[in-house]
Amino acid sequence: MTKVIALANQKGGVGKTTTTVNLGIGLVRHGKKVLLVDADAQGNLTDSLGWHEPDNLHKTLATVMGKIITDEPLQKREGILHHAEGIDLLPANIELSAMEVSLVNTMSRETIMRNYLEEVKKDYDYVLIDCMPSLGMVTVNALTAADSVLIPVQAHYLPAKGMSQLLQTISRVKRNTNPDLRIEGVLLTMVDGRTNLSKDISFILRRDFGDKLKVFKTEIPMAVKVAETSAEGKSIYEYDKSGRAAAAYEALTKEVMRNGKQREKHQAGLSR
């Protein structure tokens, strides 16, 4: 069964794109087939995988969503690019900002991305959707298409207000279009080892948003090498394979795979 995970947080610059790349390629390194979907008109994911001029790409997420809206047939693998580290990418560029507007007047406007992925995801074990820093219609589409949400949070920033808004949006999506949507976990990113702040933030998150809000055991350290990878169009495993950030993203990858296995066991138990 394919697992679709949306990486979302309407706060900008918290590590959504970086985590999409390094979790995605981490899964590939464990033999999984993975599609990354760039759902941000800034095209940062596309850029950081080496397509440095996303606006020059002719086929993107906006193209395929447009075809779903107008009921045009899609070609096999239409718009999907392949990266040297073994991962597929559906890119995005500035055209996605027009999609935000055109979705408003579209029928079944929340389910366009889900309809697109229904067929396409059959070729993959995991689909990771890198959301833009807003809770607009494209992000709602991603949450509607997803099995779970992974929420990166910058460790030195108290996320209380933004987190309530995000959790409200997730609840709304659950009520309206995707009752089975789960929270995969909150991931602390850019953790500066010299402080205890990340422990405090884990504590506050659990205190304010309930024990059910799982915080990943893995934390991603602040590391200059991580910031440098995007210019190189490579993952952290290629760029700095023996560094702390590569080890952390490898640990996160294993945690995500373990979560999936535990859930499968649980579901098998329920259906017996």
Ligand SMILES: Nc1ncnc2c1ncn2[C@@H]1O[C@H](COP(=O)(O)OP(=O)(O)OP(=O)(O)O)[C@@H](O)[C@H]1O
């Ligand atoms: N662990 C880290 N250590 C140091 N720098 C990092 C780390 N993770 C990400 N960065 C850098 O921080 C910036 C923001 O990261 P990223 O683009 O992944 O965030 P984002 O949530 O996708 O941002 P946006 O909301 O704009 O889409 C980037 O320049 C990235 O290279």
Ligand SMILES: [Mg+2]
């Ligand atoms: Mg981003």
